[in-house]
Amino acid sequence: MKHYDEYRDAELIKPLVEELHRSVTKPLRVMEVCGSHTMAIFRNGLRSILPDGLELVSGPGCPVCVTSAPHMDAFIAMADRPGVRVAIFGDLFRVPGSNGSLANASSRGARVDIVYSPMDALEIAKNNPDELVVFLGVGFETTTPTIAATIMAAKVQNVQNFNVFSTQKTMPVPLNALLGDPELKIDGLLCPGHVSSIIGAKAYQPLAEKFGLACVVAGFETADLVKSLSMLARQVATGDIKVENVYSRVVNWEGNPRAQKMVYEIFEPCDTDWRGLGVIPGSGLKIRDQYQEFDAQVRLEIELPEVEEAKGCMCGQILKGINTPQDCPLYAKRCTPANPIGPCMVSSEGTCAAYFKYGQD
Amino acid sequence: MSDKTILLDHGSGGLASQELIGTLFLKHLDNPILHSLEDSAIIEKQSGRLAFTTDSYVVDPLFFPGGDIGKLAVHGTINDLAMRGAKPICLSLGLILEEGLLLDDLEKIIISIAEACNEADVPVVCGDTKVVPKGKGDKIFINTSGIGVVADEINISSKNAKAGDAVILSGTLGDHGITIMTRRAGISLDGDLKSDTMALHGLVAKLLAELPDDVRTMRDPTRGGVATSLNEIADASRLSIELKEEDLPIRPTVRAACEMLGLEPLYLANEGKMLLVVSGDKAEQALAVMQSTREGAEAKIIGRIVEGKAGRVVINTPVGGSRVVTQLHGEPLPRIC
Numbered sequence: 147m148k149h150y151d152e153y154r155d156a157e158l159i160k161p162l163v164e165e166l167h168r169s170v171t172k173p174l175r176v177m178e179v180c181g182s183h184t185m186a187i188f189r190n191g192l193r194s195i196l197p198d199g200l201e202l203v204s205g206p207g208c209p210v211c212v213t214s215a216p217h218m219d220a221f222i223a224m225a226d227r228p229g230v231r232v233a234i235f236g237d238l239f240r241v242p243g244s245n246g247s248l249a250n251a252s253s254r255g256a257r258v259d260i261v262y263s264p265m266d267a268l269e270i271a272k273n274n275p276d277e278l279v280v281f282l283g284v285g286f287e288t289t290t291p292t293i294a295a296t297i298m299a300a301k302v303q304n305v306q307n308f309n310v311f312s313t314q315k316t317m318p319v320p321l322n323a324l325l326g327d328p329e330l331k332i333d334g335l336l337c338p339g340h341v342s343s344i345i346g347a348k349a350y351q352p353l354a355e356k357f358g359l360a361c362v363v364a365g366f367e368t369a370d371l372v373k374s375l376s377m378l379a380r381q382v383a384t385g386d387i388k389v390e391n392v393y394s395r396v397v398n399w400e401g402n403p404r405a406q407k408m409v410y411e412i413f414e415p416c417d418t419d420w421r422g423l424g425v426i427p428g429s430g431l432k433i434r435d436q437y438q439e440f441d442a443q444v445r446l447e448i449e450l451p452e453v454e455e456a457k458g459c460m461c462g463q464i465l466k467g468i469n470t471p472q473d474c475p476l477y478a479k480r481c482t483p484a485n486p487i488g489p490c491m492v493s494s495e496g497t498c499a500a501y502f503k504y505g506q507d
Numbered sequence: 508m509s510d511k512t513i514l515l516d517h518g519s520g521g522l523a524s525q526e527l528i529g530t531l532f533l534k535h536l537d538n539p540i541l542h543s544l545e546d547s548a549i550i551e552k553q554s555g556r557l558a559f560t561t562d563s564y565v566v567d568p569l570f571f572p573g574g575d576i577g578k579l580a581v582h583g584t585i586n587d588l589a590m591r592g593a594k595p596i597c598l599s600l601g602l603i604l605e606e607g608l609l610l611d612d613l614e615k616i617i618i619s620i621a622e623a624c625n626e627a628d629v630p631v632v633c634g635d636t637k638v639v640p641k642g643k644g645d646k647i648f649i650n651t652s653g654i655g656v657v658a659d660e661i662n663i664s665s666k667n668a669k670a671g672d673a674v675i676l677s678g679t680l681g682d683h684g685i686t687i688m689t690r691r692a693g694i695s696l697d698g699d700l701k702s703d704t705m706a707l708h709g710l711v712a713k714l715l716a717e718l719p720d721d722v723r724t725m726r727d728p729t730r731g732g733v734a735t736s737l738n739e740i741a742d743a744s745r746l747s748i749e750l751k752e753e754d755l756p757i758r759p760t761v762r763a764a765c766e767m768l769g770l771e772p773l774y775l776a777n778e779g780k781m782l783l784v785v786s787g788d789k790a791e792q793a794l795a796v797m798q799s800t801r802e803g804a805e806a807k808i809i810g811r812i813v814e815g816k817a818g819r820v821v822i823n824t825p826v827g828g829s830r831v832v833t834q835l836h837g838e839p840l841p842r843i844c
Contacts, residue, residue, distance in 0.1 A: 156753070156825035163826060182769075189771075191828025236840030260840065262692040262768070368826055483836035494769055494840065504830045 162372040169379035173199040180338035181208030181495025186366045188504035203467035209285040210237045210493035214419040216450040218243035231257035231277045233267035244453045264296035271308035280442040283312040287344040291405035294412040309442035319429040334360035334378035346401025347391040365393040422462020461488035471501040513608040518638025535621040540632040548632035553656045558593035561652035573701030577616040581623035584653040589708040590725040592663040593655030600634040605644035627706040667723040668744035672812040673790030675783040678805040679756045684775030705779035710802040724784035731835040734773040738834040747815030750822040
C-alpha cells in the first residue's frame, strides 16, 4: 500500500535502526509531543530496540488527556440538559469527569452522538430541528480548521440549532510554558506531524532558539520515527540545533495558510485550562463575537464548575513528561482502560493507555 | 417498494401475528418441523454429544456490503457450534421488532436468513416474534440459538493448545468490523471492503476429517477480534503465543481505513474467519486443507504457541521489536486526529 508499506518495509528500516544506534553517542531525552507518536512507537515495538542512552518521554499532545475535569463536567452537565444533544469524536466518550463520563450520561438518557467530522454534527442538527446539537470541540490545530469550516457552513445555511463548545487548544504555546519548567530536562522534540501540517515547521523555530532544543517534525510510520530520532541524536551530538522536517510529504515550512485563515476568521486566542498543567495564557481558542450565536458556552450560559482532580492520579505529571505511568500509584491497579481514573488511560492516544496496551510484560 | 411497517398488532399473537408468520416467515423459511407451528420443535435422536449455543445480534446498519443482520445471525451461531467441532443440526430464530420497521426490510432480512440456512443446510425449526413500541428498540434485534452434534472422539477446547503448536488464521483480518465502522462513518473507499460473514462448518468438517487428532483449538474471532481470541486461548491454555506482524493477512483497503480511523485490525470483529491451533508438525497440512476451500483460501500461519508467561500474547514487528498484544478494552472508538 503506497505511502504506508514504503515506510514500514523491514529492509528499509533495519539500516535506519543501525544508524540510530550509531547516532546516539551520549545520553539524550526526547519528548514525543503527540499522542499518535506515542502510540506508533509502542505499536511498532520501537521501545524494545532503542539504543541505550535514548530516553523517550511523552508530552501533552493528546487532546483528550489535556481536557480539564471542569470542562469534562461541563460537557456532561450540558449533555444531561433536556433538548440538548452533544456530538463528539469517539475518544471523548469514556473520559471520566469528577462524577462519571459521557458514556454514563448516555446510559441515563442523554443524547450523545459519536461523529467522525464536525460536518456530521451539522447534519444531525439539520435533521433534528427541535434539539440544540452541540459539537464538543476538543483538539489541536489538526481539527480546528474543520470546526471553523463547519461554523461557517452553519452560518451560510442558517442552521440555528447547531453550536460548538470550544475547548480547542494550540500546540506551541503550552510547549513554551512546559519547557520553561526546570524539572523537565529535554534535549529534543519529536514534533507532531498532523498539527505541523497546519502550523508549519517554522512554528518550532522559537522553541529551538529559546531552549536550544533539537526539533524534528516526524510522520507516524516506522521509518519516519526511526529517522527522526537519529536526526535528533545527531543534532544533540554535534550541537547543530535547528528545526528539521522528515515529514515533508505532508508538512512544509509555512504550513497551510488557507486553513490558518479560516481558523483566524472564526476563533481568537484565549486563556484555557489544561489538565495537569493549569491555565496557560493564550493557549486556547474561543469563538469570536461575530459568531457568538454558534458558541454553546455563551448560548447556554455555561459556567465551569470547580472540580478537584482524582486523588492519586498523576496524569498531570505524566503529561509534563516528568513521570512515567508506572510511577503512578493508580496505574494498572485502580486505573485501567476498562475503568480509567485519569484521561491518559482512556484516550486511544493517552500515554498510560499506550503503556498499558503495549508495554505490559 | 412498499411503505408498510411493523405495527404493535404484529406482536399481539392474534391475526396480524398469524399473517406475518404465514406470509413472511413460513413463506421463506418453511420446513416440516417449523411448518407444524407447535410450541416446541422435536429433534430426532442424534448419535454423539449435543452442542448448544445462543447469540443475539444487534447491528447498525442492518444492511452492509457483504451481508446483513440476518446472515450474521445464521452464520454466527453456526460458527459458534463449529468451533467446538460440532456439526450444526438446527437453529431457533427470535425476533424483536421495533414498531415502524419497514415490512420490506424485514422481508429482505428473512430472505437473507433463508438463503444462509439453505446454503449451510441448517434449518430454522422454531421461532418467536415480539414487537416493541417505537423508540424502545433499534429496528430489529435477532437471537439465534443452535444445536449441533459433536462426535464422541472430538475434543476441541481453548485450553487444549500445547507448546509447539501453530496458530493459523483462515483469512484476512478485520473485514467485517471495518466495513461496519466505515458505513457508520459515511466513509466510502474504493476496493474490496465488505463483511466476511460466512459459515465455517464445512471447513471445520474437512479439517476434522483429515486431522482428527491434531486440531486442538478453534475460535471465531468475532467481537474483540483476533487479539482478544488469542488472549483467551493463551489464558485458557496457560501458555504464551508469539505472532509475526508481517504474517498477519490484512487487505490494503482495511489497513487504509484503519489508519484513517485510528483503529487496529487485530481488534476488529471478524464474522467469517477462524483461528486454528494445530499441532506444529501438521501445520502445513492443515494450512493446505484450509487453502483448498473457499472459506480458507487466504489462510496463513500467523504464529505459534510457546512456553512462557501464561496468557501472554506477543507480536514481533518487522523492525525486530516486539510488543504485548492485550485483550480489547471497551469498544474500539475512532480517535480525534
